[in-house]
Amino acid sequence: MKRALVTGISGQDGTYLAQLLLSEGYEVFGLVREPDNPALTPVKQLLGDVSFVSGDLTDVGSLLRAIESCQPSEVYNLAAVSHVAYSWQNAGLTTDVTAKGVLNILEAIRSVEGTRTGSIRFYQASSSEMFGKALTSPQNELTAFWPRSPYGVAKAFGHYITINYRESYGMHASNGILFNHESPRRRIEFVTRKIARAVARIHAGLDSGLVLGNLDARRDWGYAPDYVRAMWLMLQQPQGDDFVIASGESHSIRDFVDLAFATVGIREWNSYVSVDESFLRPADIDVLVGDASKARRVLGWVPTKSFEEIVEIMVRHEVDALGSFS
Numbered sequence: 001m002k003r004a005l006v007t008g009i010s011g012q013d014g015t016y017l018a019q020l021l022l023s024e025g026y027e028v029f030g031l032v033r034e035p036d037n038p039a040l041t042p043v044k045q046l047l048g049d050v051s052f053v054s055g056d057l058t059d060v061g062s063l064l065r066a067i068e069s070c071q072p073s074e075v076y077n078l079a080a081v082s083h084v085a086y087s088w089q090n091a092g093l094t095t096d097v098t099a100k101g102v103l104n105i106l107e108a109i110r111s112v113e114g115t116r117t118g119s120i121r122f123y124q125a126s127s128s129e130m131f132g133k134a135l136t137s138p139q140n141e142l143t144a145f146w147p148r149s150p151y152g153v154a155k156a157f158g159h160y161i162t163i164n165y166r167e168s169y170g171m172h173a174s175n176g177i178l179f180n181h182e183s184p185r186r187r188i189e190f191v192t193r194k195i196a197r198a199v200a201r202i203h204a205g206l207d208s209g210l211v212l213g214n215l216d217a218r219r220d221w222g223y224a225p226d227y228v229r230a231m232w233l234m235l236q237q238p239q240g241d242d243f244v245i246a247s248g249e250s251h252s253i254r255d256f257v258d259l260a261f262a263t264v265g266i267r268e269w270n271s272y273v274s275v276d277e278s279f280l281r282p283a284d285i286d287v288l289v290g291d292a293s294k295a296r297r298v299l300g301w302v303p304t305k306s307f308e309e310i311v312e313i314m315v316r317h318e319v320d321a322l323g324s325f326s
């Protein structure tokens with residue numbers, strides 16, 4: 001039986017990836033900072049057969065022990081300080097976890113592999129945030145990076161160190177340059193889940209308004225379960241490589257708000273939504289749109305959900321959770 005170790009297993013992607021790997025017959029291990037923390041109970045209930053091991057991306061010794069104990073053939077590094085706005089407030093921690101943490105895990109893998117180079121395949125969660133103020137559109141694997149946040153800068157380090165270890169040591173290491181992907185499991189601090197939840201609560205009469213930041217930013221949004229499949233496909237290739245995963249469409253935050261309200265039958269939403277400057281970022285990304293043609297060609301990867309379907313899935317989930325869909 002194949003064994004996989006997933007860092008960031010308690011996050012949105014970690015849970016979907018673990019479920020995919022279980023369905024593919026893997027024995028799955030999830031790296032968490034405190035395996036006995038009661039906050040993990042819902043994740044443990046959701047993921048049933050996953051074993052949890054202790055480790056922190058900032059502590060290379062803990063990663064070494066985790067990899068030695070699991071003996072995985074695949075490691076998926078999804079752990080990160082992943083909230084872009086927060087990365088300005090805590091640029092140091094973001095760098096320690098999201099940048100240096102990648103080096104730590106590569107070193108731990110290299111140490112456990114010894115002379116069996118390539119026996120542990122590695123996936124790094126790279127991000128479209130690295131493109132930032134992109135000079136060309138759509139962005140593909142060859143587009144230059146111009147990150148616009150401490151998070152984007154940290155991800156660029158993780159990306160290049162993964163390529164460097166592949167080229168220097170022959171490791172089977174791949175970067176998935178994933179554009180935004182969403183689901184009902186998205187954490188509440190991200191804009192799509194924040195909107196979906198607020199719309200459901202306004203519809204149910206529980207809230208009177210929604211306060212947002214930049215409504216004009218455009219993102220390329222996909223569906224998280226589709227995107228974790230791409231991660232797995234990358235590690236099934238004979239060699240490590242880098243792939244953009246994206247829908248190829250960009251929509252504004254305003255478009256998302258519009259569709260989300262329409263899902264509950266509200267067409268005139270202006271009076272519910274206000275903009276607060278505290279949600280504006282010191283430097284934002286105006287527009288991102290990805291070109292996933294390499295992934296389609298090499299991996300045979302295709303997205304299954306449209307933007308409209310994703311918005312509806314997220315809003316309906318929130319409405320159902322409140323028990324008020326009519």
Ligand code: NDP
Pocket residue numbers: 007008009010011012013014031032033055056057058077078079080081082083097125126127128177178179180181182187
């Ligand atoms: P989440 O924010 O939902 O999950 C992040 C995970 O990292 C959590 O499990 C968190 O644990 C864990 N973590 C944070 N710090 C540490 C640490 N020091 N040691 C070990 N674990 C830690 O992220 P997503 O699931 O949305 O994303 C997965 C990865 O993909 C991230 O690296 C993200 O940056 C990247 N990415 C995401 C995209 C998206 O649209 N979702 C797009 C492109 C890249 P805890 O539960 O304890 O907080």
Ligand code: GDR
Pocket residue numbers: 082083084085126127128129178179180181189190191192194211212213214215217218219253279280281284285
């Ligand atoms: P992003 O996602 O920064 O793209 O990073 P987020 O949902 O946080 O922001 C998207 C855009 O929405 C604008 N925005 C707001 N954002 C938040 N969070 N809250 C608001 O109230 C709000 N109002 C407007 C933002 O300014 C931004 O332009 C996500 C994360 O998952 C990263 O880890 C990942 O790498 C990238 O996607 C690809």
